[in-house]
Amino acid sequence: xxxxxxxxxxxxxxxxxxxxxxxxxxxxxxxxxxxxxxxxxxxxxxxxxxxxxxxxxxxxxxxxxxxxxxxxxxxxxxxxxxxxxxxxxxxxxxxxxxxxxxxxxxxxxxxxxxxxxxxxxxxxxxxxxxxxxxxxxxxxxxxxxxxxxxxxxxxxxxxxxxxxxxxxxxxxxxxxxxxxxxxxxxxxxxxxxxxxxxxxxxxxx
Numbered sequence: 001x002x003x004x005x006x007x008x009x010x011x012x013x014x015x016x017x018x019x020x021x022x023x024x025x026x027x028x029x030x031x032x033x034x035x036x037x038x039x040x041x042x043x044x045x046x047x048x049x050x051x052x053x054x055x056x057x058x059x060x061x062x063x064x065x066x067x068x069x070x071x072x073x074x075x076x077x078x079x080x081x082x083x084x085x086x087x088x089x090x091x092x093x094x095x096x097x098x099x100x101x102x103x104x105x106x107x108x109x110x111x112x113x114x115x116x117x118x119x120x121x122x123x124x125x126x127x128x129x130x131x132x133x134x135x136x137x138x139x140x141x142x143x144x145x146x147x148x149x150x151x152x153x154x155x156x157x158x159x160x161x162x163x164x165x166x167x168x169x170x171x172x173x174x175x176x177x178x179x180x181x182x183x184x185x186x187x188x189x190x191x192x193x194x195x196x197x198x199x200x201x202x203x204x205x
Contacts, residue, residue, distance in 0.1 A: 001096045001138070002130040003040050004165035008142035008158065009092065010036025010085025011150075017077070018149050024077045029146075029154055031078040035085020039093075048099055049113035056115060057087035094121050097129035102176050104129045131172030139165040 014028030042050035061083035068080040090112055098108025103123075111123035127135050143162045147155060168175075 001092055001127050002135050002165060002168055003037065004161045004168065005135055005139045005142065006040065006089040006092065007033045007036040007085075008139055008146065008161055009088055010034075010081070011146055011154075011158070012142050013084050013088065014081050015145065015149055021072055021077070024072060024074060025149075026154065027074050027078050028081045029150060031081035032085040033157070035082035035087075036089050038082070038086050039089045048093055048111070052090045052093065052112045053115055054087070054090040054094065054112055054121070055117075057083055057090055061087045095124045095126040096135075097125055097127070097132075098123040101180060102173075104132070104173070129172075131169045133169065136165055136169040 010032035011029050012032070014025060014032045017025040017028045039051045039053075040047075042048070042052065061080065064076070064080040064083050068076040093112040096111065097103030098106065099110040100108040106125065106128075109122050110120040112121050113119075114121050127138065129135075139162060143158050146158045150158060
């Protein structure tokens with residue numbers, strides 16, 4: 001799934017705070033956003049493996065959530081929502097497309113790496129690929145309730161994220177072709193940081 005969907009879902013995890021602890025809701029929304037974003041910081045360093053932990057994030061998130069319930073504070077709530085957002089991101093990637101340059105072709109058997117079992121999880125493809133129409137629909141569906149729950153500047157962040165999701169969906173396939181065209185001409189200093197799929201698009205890598 002695309003990053004906007006992940007960060008919006010991370011934000012929505014903080015929705016119960018609006019009633020349960022409204023003074024902590026803003027920090028919860030921000031932490032959920034950052035947690036939803038964090039795993040994809042491995043985009044150019046072992047994507048969906050280096051910072052994706054579908055098992056371990058959930059374990060630590062459960063412990064952090066217990067701490068937040070027992071002793072609610074900005075720190076405990078932020079930690080819980082950050083870890084919950086990262087856990088949801090890692091698990092949600094199981095239900096998207098595979099790790100390949102053109103995931104709509106459905107050739108890859110790698111969705112996200114399971115460090116606990118030491119193996120790649122096969123993509124379920126309920127969302128065919130990141131940036132598919134159904135992915136955008138998810139982003140819209142997540143954004144609508146958020147817009148009723150948050151105020152400025154979080155409202156503008158939600159709207160901006162939705163705009164990014166729309167532009168990405170429209171340009172997704174063009175971006176893949178552009179990457180394939182320009183990757184062979186990347187400077188030597190940049191080449192080591194390019195994902196393997198940009199170079200040879202081997203769905204097994």
